[in-house]
Structure formats: C-alpha cells, structure tokens
Amino acid sequence: xxxxxxxxxxxxxxxxxxxxxxxxxxxxxxxxxxxxxxxxxxxxxxxxxxxxxxxxxxxxxxxxxxxxxxxxxxxxxxxxxxxxxxxxxxxxxxxxxxxxxxxxxxxxxxxxxxxxxxxxxxxxxxxxxxxxxxxxxxxxxxxxxxxxxxxxxxxxxxxxxxxxxxxxxxxxxxxxxxxxxxxxxxxxxxxxxxxxxxxxxxxxxxxxxxxxxxxxxxxxxxxxxxxxxxxxxxxxxxxxxxxxxxxxxxxxxxxxxxxxxxxxxxxxxxxxxxxxxxxxxxxxxxxxxxxxxxxxxxxxxxxxxxxxxxxxxxxxxxxxxxxxxxxxxxxxxxxxxxxxxxxxxxxxxxxxxxxxxxxxxxxxxxxxxxxxxxxxxxxxxxxxxxxxxxxxxxxxxxxxxxxxxxxxxxxxxxxxxxxxxxxxxxxxxxxxxxxxxxxxxxxxxxxxxxxxxxxxxxxxxxxxxxxxxxxxxxxxxxxxxxxxx
Numbered sequence: 110x111x112x113x114x115x116x117x118x119x120x121x122x123x124x125x126x127x128x129x130x131x132x133x134x135x136x137x138x139x140x141x142x143x144x145x146x147x148x149x150x151x152x153x154x155x156x157x158x159x160x161x162x163x164x165x166x167x168x169x170x171x172x173x174x175x176x177x178x179x180x181x182x183x184x185x186x187x188x189x190x191x192x193x194x195x196x197x198x199x200x201x202x203x204x205x206x207x208x209x210x211x212x213x214x215x216x217x218x219x220x221x222x223x224x225x226x227x228x229x230x231x232x233x234x235x236x237x238x239x240x241x242x243x244x245x246x247x248x249x250x251x252x253x254x255x256x257x258x259x260x261x262x263x264x265x266x267x268x269x270x271x272x273x274x275x276x277x278x279x280x281x282x283x284x285x286x287x288x289x290x291x292x293x294x295x296x297x298x299x300x301x302x303x304x305x306x307x308x309x310x311x312x313x314x315x316x317x318x319x320x321x322x323x324x325x326x327x328x329x330x331x332x333x334x335x336x337x338x339x340x341x342x343x344x345x346x347x348x349x350x351x352x353x354x355x356x357x358x359x360x361x362x363x364x365x366x367x368x369x370x371x372x373x374x375x376x377x378x379x380x381x382x383x384x385x386x387x388x389x390x391x392x393x394x395x396x397x398x399x400x401x402x403x404x405x406x407x408x409x410x411x412x413x414x415x416x417x418x419x420x421x422x423x424x425x426x427x428x429x430x431x432x433x434x435x436x437x438x439x440x441x442x443x444x445x446x447x448x449x450x451x452x453x454x455x456x457x458x459x460x461x462x463x464x465x466x467x468x469x470x471x472x473x474x475x476x477x478x479x480x481x482x483x484x485x486x487x488x489x490x491x492x493x494x495x496x497x498x499x500x501x502x503x504x505x506x507x508x509x510x511x512x513x514x515x516x517x518x519x520x521x522x523x524x525x526x527x528x529x530x531x532x533x534x535x536x537x538x539x540x541x542x543x544x545x546x547x548x549x550x551x552x553x554x555x556x557x558x559x560x561x562x563x564x565x566x567x568x569x570x571x572x573x574x575x576x577x578x579x580x581x582x583x584x585x586x587x588x589x590x591x592x593x594x
Contacts, residue, residue: 151525161570223298305377385406398413402470407449415438455537466587469502470537505520
C-alpha cells in the first residue's frame with residue numbers, strides 16, 4: 110500500500126480522470142483513503158485540557174460497561190501483523206486487560222490468572238455475570254492472534270517452516286476471562302476455537318450469561334487472506350466482498366479437558382456474508398440493533414439479528430455448525446456512509462437527554478500513513494522524527510424523517526487530531542461521567558461528555574471534553590427503549 114502514495118498534483122489529476130471515467134464512487138473512495146484530506150486537530154480550550162490515560166499503550170478496542178461505570182480495554186500486545194513477520198518477539202511481549210476509571214482518569218492492568226503463553230490482543234467485549242453476588246462480576250471476551258504452530262512450531266516459536274507459505278499465519282481464537290469488579294485480576298475460563306473464526310476482529314456478546322442461558326456472541330472476520338499480496342489487494346478493492354460475521358454458541362463457559370478443549374462445545378454458523386472488510390461490532394442500548402462496520406468501505410451498517418438461539422440446532426456435536434436454517438441471521442436495515450475509514454463502533458446513551466443517543470466511530474484519516482509507518486510503532490520514529498497517523502472521530506445520530514417516512518442519519522465530526530495527541534484511532538467511547546456530567550455547560554448551554562480515544566499505535570489513550578450534538582426532530586426510537594413485539 111505504501112507504493113500507492115504519489116505526489117499530490119499527480120493524485121489530483123488522476124482523481125479527476127478516474128472520477129470522469131468511473132463516476133463518483135471512485136472519487137469517494139479516494140476521499141476515504143485521505144488523498145484529499147489535510148491532517149488537522151480539533152482546538153481544545155485551556156479549561157478542557159486533553160487528559161492522557163497512562164498505562165494504555167497500543168489499545169485497539171475499548172468498551173463502556175455501564176453497570177460498573179468502568180471502561181475495559183486490551184492493550185500493548187504486539188500489533189497483530191507482527192506474527193506475519195517475526196513471531197519470535199512474542200516470547201517477551203504480551204498483551205493485557207486494562208480497566209479505566211473515568212472518575213479518576215486512571216488505569217489498572219489486571220493480573221491474568223490461569224493463563225500462560227502469548228496474548229496478541231485485538232477486539233474485546235464485556236458483559237455482566239448475572240449470577241455474581243451483588244452484580245460484581247463481568248466476563249471479558251478478547252481476541253488472541255496466536256501464531257499458527259503448523260507454520261512456526263510450538264511456543265516460543267521460530268522462523269516459518271519451509272513450504273508453509275500457503276498456510277494461515279495465525280491460529281486466532283477467543284479468550285474468555287472472569288473479573289470481579291474492584292479486584293486486580295481476571296481469571297481465564299477457557300479458549301474458543303472454530304474453523305469459521307478465521308481472521309477475527311471484534312466481538313459482540315449476546316445478552317449476559319447464566320447457567321440456564323448458554324452464552325452466545327457474534328464475531329467478525331475482517332479478511333479472507335492473512336498475508337501476501339492478496340491481503341493488500343482486498344484492503345483497497347471494494348469488490349472484495351467476501352468477509353463475514355459469525356454467530357457462536359457455547360455449551361459451557363468451563364474449559365474441557367484435552368488438546369481439543371478450545372473447540373469443545375463450540376457451535377458456529379455464518380450470520381452475515383458478502384461484506385467488504387467487515388470489521389467492528391457493537392449493540393445499540395436495548396433495541397436488539399447490531400452495529401457493524403466496513404472499515405475500508407467507511408460504512409456503518411445497522412442490522413436486526415434474529416433472536417439468538419431461537420430454534421438453534423439441538424444435539425449438534427462439539428465443534429459442529431448449527432444448521433443454516435436455525436442459525437441467527439442479520440438483516441441490514443440502515444446503511445450510513447462516512448468520509449473516512451471507520452473502525453469499532455460504540456453506542457452512546459444519555460439518561461438525561463435520550464434524544465442525543467447515537468453511534469461513535471473512530472478511524473484514521475490518511476489510510477496510506479498506515480503502511481508508510483508500518484514498521485515504526487515507536488515514538489522516536491525514523492531519523493528522530495516521530496511518526497504520525499491522524500485520528501478522526503464521528504458521531505452518527507438518527508432521526509425520523511416524516512416526509513420520507515424512514516430513519517435518516519445526521520453525522521458530526523466530533524474530534525480530529527493530526528497524530529500529535531493520539532496516534533491512530535480505532536475506537537472512541539463517549540460517556541457522561543465526572544466533571545462533564547452536568548446537564549448544561551455554562552457557555553452556550555450545551556451538554557458535554559468525556560470522549561475517550563484510543564488506537565492500535567497510540568502510546569496512550571486520551572480523554573477530552575466535547576459538546577454532545579443533539580439532532581433536530583424525532584430521534585426515531587433508536588436505542589432508546591426495548592421495542593414491543
């Protein structure tokens with residue numbers, strides 16, 4: 110991808126020609142990639158100083174757990190592309206689970222119990238343990254991009270074996286932890302592996318777990334290819350609509366014995382297919398609407414999944430897929446396009462002003478800055494010049510249009526940075542806690558919230574106060590209350 114970077118004059122001429130020959134779609138894609146965008150930064154007033162959350166290096170995903178009023182993230186595992194180059198670095202590098210307290214703006218790294226080996230982090234999700242005393246327990250689901258032993262041998266791994274080029278470089282799986290709120294540790298319960306979980310990016314748990322309700326979740330596969338030129342091609346070719354979202358159902362949260370423990374009691378099926386770079390996942394508050402993104406397509410999809418588990422194939426064997434006619438499918442209802450890539454979505458809900466609810470999406474403004482600094486994830490940079498990858502955060506809010514008789518979306522550029530305050534943005538979460546939770550801001554009467562922004566190459570997560578937009582008109586019931594059948 111780095112080779113696609115050309116002088117701006119040539120890019121401009123080429124863009125005009127392509128737009129003339131092939132229409133507005135080409136122009137839009139070039140805009141998404143950032144060829145017409147100059148990195149800039151949102152002005153932050155003196156009283157709204159950016160807060161740096163220490164101990165949150167290279168955190169790709171971030172989740173707000175409303176019952177505990179805490180943020181959960183996974184940090185500092187080597188970027189998942191590391192294992193494509195030199196997996197031996199995993200001997201000394203390991204990711205972590207981190208809890209952020211928005212009242213003190215501090216982080217706590219959790220000690221991982223009953224867990225050993227590499228932890229190459231990516232997307233996560235958090236859900237309440239309904240059987241924990243006083244609601245003090247949560248389950249944390251985290252993607253772990255393990256190197257494929259068939260290519261690199263067993264841990265601590267070595268160079269790729271001969272004649273293994275066609276094999277997947279990663280043997281990715283899901284790790285499930287249990288955390289007692291307020292404690293300093295998380296206990297590993299089990300790993301989850303299935304052939305349909307190939308290139309996992311993000312996770313969305315379906316409901317909370319009890320002994321009578323087997324746990325279920327969705328997981329996205331963001332690529333078909335794990336390495337090589339075809340992976341580069343599918344990143345920039347809009348016709349590469351071959352990624353998908355998988356529904357997974359577990360028989361138990363307890364690990365089985367034996368070498369196949371990770372695949373024991375795991376049932377999976379394809380819930381949505383035909384997507385380009387299917388990436389982030391999230392849920393609206395309580396409507397059962399699922400949020401999905403095409404990162405390179407700069408598109409948010411809102412979908413209605415069938416009731417998870419309804420008619421699920423009883424009696425399926427361990428590791429077998431649930432019958433296609435019984436597996437939950439996702440019906441896309443809304444398509445919202447943006448002017449930059451968008452990564453993991455998060456849902457914002459404000460009890461004091463429900464009409465302000467919406468979806469927060471973060472991304473990188475210049476796509477070509479990623480391969481340009483691909484091997485430079487330190488703050489020193491090349492020749493003493495710190496690398497910069499800009500960050501963009503959008504806020505999408507629906508309202509009901511009485512003339513069109515459908516839901517339309519208002520999009521606001523909520524925050525932008527040239528990479529000097531936060532390098533890359535893959536997730537942003539907006540919450541109304543701490544000093545910003547007052548209903549009205551003194552100047553202008555606008556409500557504010559803390560916006561937390563993090564990225565896969567960010568040295569630290571940052572928090573900054575922003576004004577919360579409020580769309581005009583009927584908000585259209587999105588995420589506001591449980592819909593009635």
